[in-house]
Amino acid sequence: MSQAEKLKQGQFTNPETPGYVGFANLPNQVHRKSVKKGFEFTLMVVGESGLGKSTLINSLFLTDLYPERIIPGAAEKIERTVQIEASTVEIEERGVKLRLTVVDTPGYGDAINSQDCFSTIIAYIDDQFERYLHDESGLNRRHIVDNRVHCCFYFISPLGHGLKPLDVQFMKAIHNKVNVVPVIAKADTLTLRERERLKRRILDEIDEHGIKIYHLPDAESDEDEDFKEQTRILKASIPFAVVGSNQQIEAKGKKVRGRLYPWGVVEVENPEHNDFLKLRTMLITHMQDLQEVTQDLHYENFRSERLKRGGRLSSHGYILPLSPATVVHMKTQHLS
Amino acid sequence: MLFLYFCVFLFRCSFISSSLSRVWLVRPGPAAFFLPASRMSNVCANDHDDDLEGILSDFEDTQQGLEPQVQMEESEVEKIDEIPCTSNSSLEDHTRDHGFFGYVGIEAVLDQMRHKAMKTGFEFNVMVVGQSGLGKSTLMNTLFKSKVSRKSCTPDYEEKIHKTVHLQSVSHVIEEKGVKMKLTIIDTPGFGDQINNENCWDPIEKYINVQYEEYLKEELSINRKRRIPDTRVHCCVYFLPPSGHWLRPIDVEFMKRLGKIVNIVPVIAKADTLTIEERLEFRDRIKRDLEAYEISVYPQKEYDQDVEDQILNDKIREKIPFAVVGTDKEHQVNGNKILGRKTKWGIIEVENVAHCEFSDLRDLLIRSHLQDLKDITHNIHYETYRVRRLNEIKMNGIGLSPLMLVNSGSEKDDAGNHV
Numbered sequence: 001m002s003q004a005e006k007l008k009q010g011q012f013t014n015p016e017t018p019g020y021v022g023f024a025n026l027p028n029q030v031h032r033k034s035v036k037k038g039f040e041f042t043l044m045v046v047g048e049s050g051l052g053k054s055t056l057i058n059s060l061f062l063t064d065l066y067p068e069r070i071i072p073g074a075a076e077k078i079e080r081t082v083q084i085e086a087s088t089v090e091i092e093e094r095g096v097k098l099r100l101t102v103v104d105t106p107g108y109g110d111a112i113n114s115q116d117c118f119s120t121i122i123a124y125i126d127d128q129f130e131r132y133l134h135d136e137s138g139l140n141r142r143h144i145v146d147n148r149v150h151c152c153f154y155f156i157s158p159l160g161h162g163l164k165p166l167d168v169q170f171m172k173a174i175h176n177k178v179n180v181v182p183v184i185a186k187a188d189t190l191t192l193r194e195r196e197r198l199k200r201r202i203l204d205e206i207d208e209h210g211i212k213i214y215h216l217p218d219a220e221s222d223e224d225e226d227f228k229e230q231t232r233i234l235k236a237s238i239p240f241a242v243v244g245s246n247q248q249i250e251a252k253g254k255k256v257r258g259r260l261y262p263w264g265v266v267e268v269e270n271p272e273h274n275d276f277l278k279l280r281t282m283l284i285t286h287m288q289d290l291q292e293v294t295q296d297l298h299y300e301n302f303r304s305e306r307l308k309r310g311g312r313l314s315s316h317g318y319i320l321p322l323s324p325a326t327v328v329h330m331k332t333q334h335l336s
Numbered sequence: 337m338l339f340l341y342f343c344v345f346l347f348r349c350s351f352i353s354s355s356l357s358r359v360w361l362v363r364p365g366p367a368a369f370f371l372p373a374s375r376m377s378n379v380c381a382n383d384h385d386d387d388l389e390g391i392l393s394d395f396e397d398t399q400q401g402l403e404p405q406v407q408m409e410e411s412e413v414e415k416i417d418e419i420p421c422t423s424n425s426s427l428e429d430h431t432r433d434h435g436f437f438g439y440v441g442i443e444a445v446l447d448q449m450r451h452k453a454m455k456t457g458f459e460f461n462v463m464v465v466g467q468s469g470l471g472k473s474t475l476m477n478t479l480f481k482s483k484v485s486r487k488s489c490t491p492d493y494e495e496k497i498h499k500t501v502h503l504q505s506v507s508h509v510i511e512e513k514g515v516k517m518k519l520t521i522i523d524t525p526g527f528g529d530q531i532n533n534e535n536c537w538d539p540i541e542k543y544i545n546v547q548y549e550e551y552l553k554e555e556l557s558i559n560r561k562r563r564i565p566d567t568r569v570h571c572c573v574y575f576l577p578p579s580g581h582w583l584r585p586i587d588v589e590f591m592k593r594l595g596k597i598v599n600i601v602p603v604i605a606k607a608d609t610l611t612i613e614e615r616l617e618f619r620d621r622i623k624r625d626l627e628a629y630e631i632s633v634y635p636q637k638e639y640d641q642d643v644e645d646q647i648l649n650d651k652i653r654e655k656i657p658f659a660v661v662g663t664d665k666e667h668q669v670n671g672n673k674i675l676g677r678k679t680k681w682g683i684i685e686v687e688n689v690a691h692c693e694f695s696d697l698r699d700l701l702i703r704s705h706l707q708d709l710k711d712i713t714h715n716i717h718y719e720t721y722r723v724r725r726l727n728e729i730k731m732n733g734i735g736l737s738p739l740m741l742v743n744s745g746s747e748k749d750d751a752g753n754h755v
Contacts, residue, residue: 021481022703024513026458027450029707034449036641039442093442139723142715220455284441288448296562307558 038097040146041287042086042128044178045102046121046170047155048109051185056153056244057102059257059268060280061091082107082120103149109166118170125149125177129302150294151214151283152178155185156239162201163209171211177298179214179290181282182206187241187274188259188266195241202239213238216282217289234282240275243268457509457516459566460706461547463598464521465540465590466575467528470605475573475662476521478675478686479698483664484508484521501526501539522569528586537590544569544598548721568718570709571634571701572598575605576657580618583625591631597717599634599709601701607659607692608677608684615659622657633657635705639712652700658693661686 045053088101103124108117128148135144152174156167163171171180182202187195206213216238219231243266249258251265258267268276283290464472473485484506505522522543527536547568554564572594576587583591591600602622607615626633633656635649663686666673675686686694701709 021479021510021512022698023458023460023510023517023706024515025703026515026517026706027453029704030453031446031450033707033711034446039445091442096442096446098442098445139726141719280441284444285448287445288452292452300560300562304558 035096038099039287040099040101041291042101042103042147042149042151043283044105044121044125044149044152045155046105046108046152047185048157049106051155051157052244053104053153053155053185055246056183056185056242057104058246059244059276060283061089061100082117084120084124101147114166117166118173121170122173122177125174126302129177129299130306132299133303133306148294148299149178150287151290152180154180154182156182156202158184158186158189158198158241162198163205168205168209168211171206171213172209175212176301179293179298180211181214182239183279184239184241186243188243190241199237199239199241214290214293216286230281230285234278237275237278240279240282242276242279243274244276454515456563457518458706458710459518459520460710461505461520461522461567461569461571462701463503463524463540463544463569463572464575465524465527465572466605467577468525470575470577471662472523472573472575472605474664475575475603475605475660477664478662478694479701480510480519482508482510484510484519485523501536503539503543520567533586536586537593541593541597544594545721548718549725551718552722552725566710568713569598570713572600573701574600574602576602576622578604578606578609578618578659580610580614582621583629588625588629588631591626591633592629595632597721599636599712599717600631601634601697602657603697604657604659606661608661610659619655619657619659634709634712636712639716655693655696658697658700660694660697661692662694 043057045057047053083106084103085106086101086103088099091098091100105121108114108121111117125148132144132146132148135141154167154171156163171182174180184190184195184198184202190198216231216235219228243259245257245259245266245268247257247259248255249260249265251258251267256265256267257269258265267273271277462476464476466472476485477483501524503522503524505520507518507520509516509518511517524540527540530536551564551566551568554560574587574591574594576583591602594600604610604615604618604622610618625631632638635652637649637653640646640649661677661684663675663677663684665675665677667676667678667683668674669676669683669685674683674688677684677686685691689695
């Protein structure tokens with residue numbers, strides 16, 4: 001520990017700013033613990049088949065989440081109901097561990113009659129909340145795994161003129177349960193102008209139907225200008241129009257990830273071509289905030305509702321709210 | 337134009353895309369006090385350059401490493417070789433496309449966390465216990481370099497022995513380098529001062545449990561607050577009089593009982609009455625007594641999480657109890673203003689490690705283990721209390737709507753894989 005000792009000498013025997021106590025080091029302590037603990041994040045992707053959801057997830061996290069993909073034929077798809085598939089991957093970078101769970105929803109919007117396709121998804125989200133509530137109220141809370149869905153990317157098809165009725169219905173059904181981030185998929189089918197128009201249209205329709213999508217928190221007044229600028233740009237680009245790809249193409253003498261067309265190369269990480277980088281920045285920079293909103297808003301709503309309802313909790317025991325009598329009893333019992 | 341600026345910004349945020357494959361060596365970042373060198377990553381040095389001046393050179397190198405890359409991207413001239421990433425961008429866990437390396441930027445999450453932590457501020461509650469006259473209030477003032485003790489707060493304070501132990505808590509919000517802390521000091525005048533000191537620890541035990549209860553109630557209520565106000569005692573500093581002999585029965589009783597519900601940090605008060613040899617002997621005897629009576633003081637052996645922590649904490653355990661001297665008077669020594677006690681035979685410098693161990697105590701409590709104290713209180717002491725209480729409620733089957741326990745007996749595998 002000689003380096004630490006050396007540092008210690010340098011730090012403490014030299015005259016410090018008088019009055020320096022040292023608890024400004026507290027965020028570093030928190031940092032160190034978080035690095036050790038790592039993070040958990042659950043991302044749900046919802047959208048029709050063929051919108052490039054899996055490719056996008058692979059591109060975002062530079063992994064291959066679905067190594068063996070079998071795309072079912074049309075005949076199978078007719079009868080398919082929506083399934084929930086969750087895959088977990090652990091990403092480590094510079095010592096920081098992220099346990100990422102991606103929840104995929106194959107079969108969404110595939111059936112001829114898509115009336116029912118979101119009930120499975122909503123049941124899944126509720127189930128995760130229920131499990132967390134269950135764990136949180138249990139006796140052994142040391143190893144609670146947080147599988148609640150922190151963010152939902154909703155993929156909008158670029159082919160229409162805005163939101164489809166299914167899109168509206170679905171988003172309205174889940175906007176109170178999870179953070180919804182609308183994403184325009186396969187954005188390379190649109191020219192820039194068409195993209196702007198579609199974005200504006202989608203935002204208008206979102207307003208019109210009262211859908212609450214996830215709003216990026218405003219940058220605080222004491223942040224540096226770069227960060228404020230970045231936040232402004234991000235907010236202005238919602239919904240993000242993205243292109244996903246994991247193939248490396250040679251373009252202008254360097255290798256880029258992109259899609260090769262006879263008329264040119266669409267570069268995934270080129271901000272002029274699409275909003276992929278912005279989406280990734282938003283996700284990473286606001287991962288913490290997404291988790292907090294899930295915990296403080298969506299989960300607390302769920303919990304209040306659940307406790308008010310009372311009754312059976314997923315085949316185990318009961319959780320009932322503390323009645324005023326119980327509270328009084330706890331008080332008297334304690335102070336006697 | 338804006339996009340170019342945006343590019344620049346992104347890369348400055350160490351957000352390098354895969355087209356710029358470079359060897360990213362993991363540099364052991366600057367070490368914080370008491371920490372082994374490799375723990376902190378480069379990112380955190382960014383915010384606290386003031387108190388890490390000597391160490392910034394390490395970080396500066398990395399900064400330099402970032403800047404040229406920006407130019408590279410913009411000019412698009414350089415030929416990029418594909419160099420595999422080092423083990424820290426570890427890719428062993430999942431399959432990848434061939435020749436596909438890059439960097440996602442997960443560290444940015446830590447930045448956000450730190451930022452939020454700084455914004456919301458921290459709460460820290462310390463309790464000081466010991467006979468009157470041991471310098472408790474003075475020590476608190478010295479630790480936090482402000483007049484935080486109750487003596488400094490009440491306008492016309494008179495020293496008198498209280499008939500019973502009663503607890504007084506004083507709260508302050510102190511700020512340093514943008515970090516706000518709500519510090520509460522709970523004083524226990526009257527402890528150990530009577531002729532018959534039996535059960536003088538009862539009010540203290542009760543106080544601590546009441547704080548746990550408050551927290552538990554808030555946590556269980558239906559519409560609970562976002563940030564439950566934390567009044568639980570994170571640390572209890574117990575003052576041992578510098579007799580030089582051994583632990584007195586009252587010390588043993590107190591620490592035995594309270595060691596189970598709160599983090600106790602014993603200190604030898606007014607250590608300037610002991611010479612260095614006497615100090616070492618006293619400390620050895622105390623350590624032996626602590627072991628013999630099975631008293632667990634902070635840092636507790638059982639809660640060390642990994643080997644590093646253990647090594648670190650073992651070093652601290654060597655030095656417990658710290659022999660401290662407190663003062664708020666400054667004197668001139670060699671042209672510097674130093675906190676110390678001036679006597680005819682010399683000046684006792686409080687922050688000099690050769691004179692007393694005040695610095696070690698301060699580093700432990702504030703600079704390196706503050707968060708750990710809070711975590712152990714929350715994860716272990718509070719949970720123990722909660723389990724006990726919930727079991728009590730369940731067994732008594734109270735009132736109209738019992739709060740029954742869910743899943744009280746079932747095993748839970750550690751992976752807890754719910755998916």
